[in-house]
Structure formats: C-alpha cells, structure tokens
Amino acid sequence: MKVLKGYRFRIYPDEEQLTFFKQTFGCVRFTYNQLLMARKGTANSEESMKLTPAALKKDYPFLKKTDSLALANAQRNLERAYANFFQGRAGYPKLKSKKNSWQSYTTNNQKHTIYFIDGKLKLPKLKSLVQVHQHREIKGMIRSATISAKNNEEFYVSLLCLEEVSFLPKTKKVIGISYCPQRLIQLSQSFDNLPNIEEQLLGDKLEKAQKKLQLRAKIAKKHKVRLRDAKNYQKQKQRVQKLIQEKACKKNDFIDQLTFLLVKEFDYIFVEKQPRITDSEEDNPFTSTDWYSFTQKLTYKTQWYGKEYLAVESPDDSIRSSRIIEELGKQQLDL
Known part of the structure; x- marks a missing residue:
C-alpha cells in the first residue's frame, strides 16, 4: 500500500x-x-x-x-x-x-x-x-519540500514522500480506549509496554519558568521599565517559549510512539467518539486538542497497517465504558 x-x-x-x-x-x-x-x-x-x-x-x-x-x-x-x-x-x-x-x-x-x-x-x-540533521531514513520518493523558519533563526524542512507501507501481522487482540486528561488514554485492559509519560514531558519545569517570568514582570513594573526594554524579562520569556516548544515536540513524539504501539499490538481498537471533558483543561497534562491529535494519528495508522479503528459514543464513566468497549470488541471477533 x-x-x-x-x-x-x-x-x-x-x-x-x-x-x-x-x-x-x-x-x-x-x-x-x-x-x-x-x-x-x-x-x-x-x-x-x-x-x-x-x-x-x-x-x-x-x-x-x-x-x-x-x-x-x-x-x-x-x-x-x-x-x-x-x-x-x-x-x-x-x-x-x-x-x-x-x-x-x-x-x-x-x-x-x-x-x-x-x-x-x-x-x-x-x-x-x-x-541537514537527518535522524530518520527516508524510504519513499520525495514529492515536495516545505522550508520553514521560526524568527528566521531556527530552520526546518518538511518532506512529503510517497512510500510503500506493509500491513502489520495480525494479533487477534482487542482494546478499548477512552480519554484520560492525566495520561491521555485509559485502556480497557492492562498494558505494560506503554511509553513513559514522565520521560516524555517536562513536568514542573515549564511551570517554574512561567512563575519566574511573572516575577520578572512584577520587578520590571516596580522599576517602571517597559517589558520590551526589560532584559531579564525578555531572556526569561525566551526560555519559556523554548520550553513550550520543547514540551509540544515531546508530547507529539509521545503520541506518535503510543499510536504505533497500539496499532502494532491490537487488531481491533474501539475509541470514544466524543469524550466528555468536565475539568479545566489548563490543570491537566493532556487536553482535548491532544486527544484529537491522538485519534487522527490512530485513524490513519490503522488504515496504513491493516487494523480496525471503530468509534463509539462517549460514555459517562470512563472505567465502565472501557469494559463495555472491550466486550463489544470480543463480540466483533466472534462474528
């Protein structure tokens, strides 16, 4: 394919x-x-x-x-x-x-x-x-290249390639997945080989840097210095922006590893269609945007590697719903 x-x-x-x-x-x-x-x-x-x-x-x-x-x-x-x-x-x-x-x-x-x-x-x-810092081998034919730059300082190239992908071996396993704001996903069964979230994300490092930025802003205001002229504030602002970008990259890498691992291990993947989000997203490591990215990646990877992605309606209780989804998966296999 x-x-x-x-x-x-x-x-x-x-x-x-x-x-x-x-x-x-x-x-x-x-x-x-x-x-x-x-x-x-x-x-x-x-x-x-x-x-x-x-x-x-x-x-x-x-x-x-x-x-x-x-x-x-x-x-x-x-x-x-x-x-x-x-x-x-x-x-x-x-x-x-x-x-x-x-x-x-x-x-x-x-x-x-x-x-x-x-x-x-x-x-x-x-x-x-x-x-180029080519950390991955390109196996397909290059169709296009997009050159991008952030503040004309950091430069990147994004290559779109036409590549042959083979189906992964069948495992006859079923998994149910629901949204979890603390760990992104909650599974209907235990699975020990998931990527380590603590190693992928920055933890409290960004929060401490943001608090320090607020302190720099208060000091600049106390001395009646405009923020754009406050050197310490601008230096700390650059550190915060760098940490935000680093966190986004690590989170994206975590989602890439997670989706491929799930597709590799399971043939039938049942996923909540529209999870209910009640808590403030700012207080959670993972947001609805991360969940959307996860489902998008999982959708096309199941197509690429010959697996089944099935969306179900959002349940009220995430733990109970995972068990229900697992039962639906078993019924699907029996058919």
Missing part, C-alpha cells in the same frame, strides 16, 4: 542559503498578498483568476530570482483558503504578515530537483547543498 508520509528535519543553512530563504519567504508572501488583494478588489472572479505569479513577474522583476514553484504553491494555497471559506471550514483569507514568527514556502520535486547526497539536501534554485 502506497501512502504519503511526512518527515521533518532541522536544517542549518549557510549565509548564502539563509539570504535565499529569507528572500523566498518574502516573495511568496508578496505573491499571496497581491493575488488576495486583486481578488478582493474585483467582483469578477474570472478577471481575478487571470492574475498569476507569471503575470506578476512582468511588473515585479525581483520575483524572477526566486523559485517559481514556490510562487505557484502560494497561488494554490490561496485557492485552498477560499475553498475552505466557501465550504464553511475557515474564515475569510487574510493577508500574510512578515511579523509572523513562522515563515515558510513549499516547492515540488520535478525531475529529481530535491534529493539527498552525502547527508545533505539539494533544493531547487540553490546551487549549494543544505546541511
């Missing part, structure tokens, strides 16, 4: 590559905004569709220096934004700002223009190879 899989790696561009990435971010943002404003300024959608990145290059020659596929993808992203708006899935498209902490562009692999050589990455329009 062929599936599209994503890989994300940290990259370390040199000065020349750094300049190219920043220029491409700006050109893609400029193209997107120009196309959006043109569509806003005319009532005739056919006329607005005539404006393309190629047409923009005539009036703005600096666009010729960047990757043409990146500009074409900016137009596709705008069309997708409008489609989501008209279908009620999102609000009206907004102009992109250079003040956003994250900037990105996407290019496509045409005639072997994106590939790895000696642990480095070749990208379109770049003559030199980009240094």
Whole structure:
C-alpha cells in the first residue's frame, strides 16, 4: 500500500542559503498578498483568476530570482483558503504578515530537483547543498519540500514522500480506549509496554519558568521599565517559549510512539467518539486538542497497517465504558 508520509528535519543553512530563504519567504508572501488583494478588489472572479505569479513577474522583476514553484504553491494555497471559506471550514483569507514568527514556502520535486547526497539536501534554485540533521531514513520518493523558519533563526524542512507501507501481522487482540486528561488514554485492559509519560514531558519545569517570568514582570513594573526594554524579562520569556516548544515536540513524539504501539499490538481498537471533558483543561497534562491529535494519528495508522479503528459514543464513566468497549470488541471477533 502506497501512502504519503511526512518527515521533518532541522536544517542549518549557510549565509548564502539563509539570504535565499529569507528572500523566498518574502516573495511568496508578496505573491499571496497581491493575488488576495486583486481578488478582493474585483467582483469578477474570472478577471481575478487571470492574475498569476507569471503575470506578476512582468511588473515585479525581483520575483524572477526566486523559485517559481514556490510562487505557484502560494497561488494554490490561496485557492485552498477560499475553498475552505466557501465550504464553511475557515474564515475569510487574510493577508500574510512578515511579523509572523513562522515563515515558510513549499516547492515540488520535478525531475529529481530535491534529493539527498552525502547527508545533505539539494533544493531547487540553490546551487549549494543544505546541511541537514537527518535522524530518520527516508524510504519513499520525495514529492515536495516545505522550508520553514521560526524568527528566521531556527530552520526546518518538511518532506512529503510517497512510500510503500506493509500491513502489520495480525494479533487477534482487542482494546478499548477512552480519554484520560492525566495520561491521555485509559485502556480497557492492562498494558505494560506503554511509553513513559514522565520521560516524555517536562513536568514542573515549564511551570517554574512561567512563575519566574511573572516575577520578572512584577520587578520590571516596580522599576517602571517597559517589558520590551526589560532584559531579564525578555531572556526569561525566551526560555519559556523554548520550553513550550520543547514540551509540544515531546508530547507529539509521545503520541506518535503510543499510536504505533497500539496499532502494532491490537487488531481491533474501539475509541470514544466524543469524550466528555468536565475539568479545566489548563490543570491537566493532556487536553482535548491532544486527544484529537491522538485519534487522527490512530485513524490513519490503522488504515496504513491493516487494523480496525471503530468509534463509539462517549460514555459517562470512563472505567465502565472501557469494559463495555472491550466486550463489544470480543463480540466483533466472534462474528
């Protein structure tokens, strides 16, 4: 079975590559905004569709220096934004700002223009190879690459690959899963091989850093110093932001390990469809957003590896519901 899989790696561009990435971010943002404003300024959608990145290059020659596929993808992203708006899935498209902490562009692999050589990455329009921290082997064919940067300091590449995936061996086991805000999931039976949550998350480290940030803010206010000018506050703010990002990455990695392990061990997985959330999410390690990410990953991984994902209505009691779900699973196997 062929599936599209994503890989994300940290990259370390040199000065020349750094300049190219920043220029491409700006050109893609400029193209997107120009196309959006043109569509806003005319009532005739056919006329607005005539404006393309190629047409923009005539009036703005600096666009010729960047990757043409990146500009074409900016137009596709705008069309997708409008489609989501008209279908009620999102609000009206907004102009992109250079003040956003994250900037990105996407290019496509045409005639072997994106590939790895000696642990480095070749990208379109770049003559030199980009240094990559490739911690995983890519087994499929690269379809596209998205270069992203946070505050133009941390750079990443996300590769979309077409890969052949084989079904996992059948185990004839059943499991019921319900939402647990403390450990993300509650199982209908004991299972000892789950990833260790304490090792994956940061615990009280982030909470202590946030309290220290509040203290820095009070000290700055006491000395009548604006927060943007308070050096100690800004340093602590950067530490908090780094810990938040680190926690999000570790949580995502934990969910990836957990979903693959469940798919590997069980053939039939019964999951609560809409769990009832009563407690304040801020007080819990895992939120409804984490649960949604968990169910999304579990859904496509069961399809990839030949297992069964079955959603049931949300019960009132999580422990009782897990037992009921397990019984339903056994009945399914008997059939």
